[in-house]
Amino acid sequence: AQSVTQLDSQVPVFEEAPVELRCNYSSSVSVYLFWYVQYPNQGLQLLLKYLSGSTLVESINGFEAEFNKSQTSFHLRKPSVHISDTAEYFCAVRKSDKLIFGTGTRLQVFP
């Protein structure tokens, strides 16, 4: 079975500080992992994904995530956050052509 765990329901940080949003998965087969972002009152946007190849994947807005098979993790990081990064972040794993989501992490960036 595949499932996704996001341990942190909320992460408050100050602007320009680094941040890490944690995601762990459980799977006995090959995994495809995703991070989605949901800005207030908006739909879901794909932030980045891991399908195969390089274990470090990056997004266009400075986020990156590293697939770690030994630790079954896919943590999301950004070295310096902006106020505009305030949003809900969802980790997801593909299971039988479907996406299964974690419970989400609310990133709140303060000035």
Place this chain on the structure above:
Amino acid sequence: SAVISQKPSRDICQRGTSLTIQCQVDSQVTMMFWYRQQPGQSLTLIATANQGSEATYESGFVIDKFPISRPNLTFSTLTVSNMSPEDSSIYLCSVEDPAVYGYTFGSGTRLTVV
């Protein structure tokens, strides 16, 4: 990438009534997915809709409550039947999008049942 048009964007409905949500994709896709996002919660998959066959429902969701149509490869509807306040949620459709090797989501339908 695929573009999904979902409507209505929001609605306020009386309990006991039904609402049909439409999802239109600008390209042909094999599978379409319907999710529910309850207030302050994550996304839960309701069902997978394949063209030409019955939808496949996840545990806890039944066809009588959430009937789904999939008449062609670009369109699907989800009906929320006999609504109660507990059905107040955001409902989203999604497709697997080969162009981005991922999944694209509609903007969602924010449903409030009073």
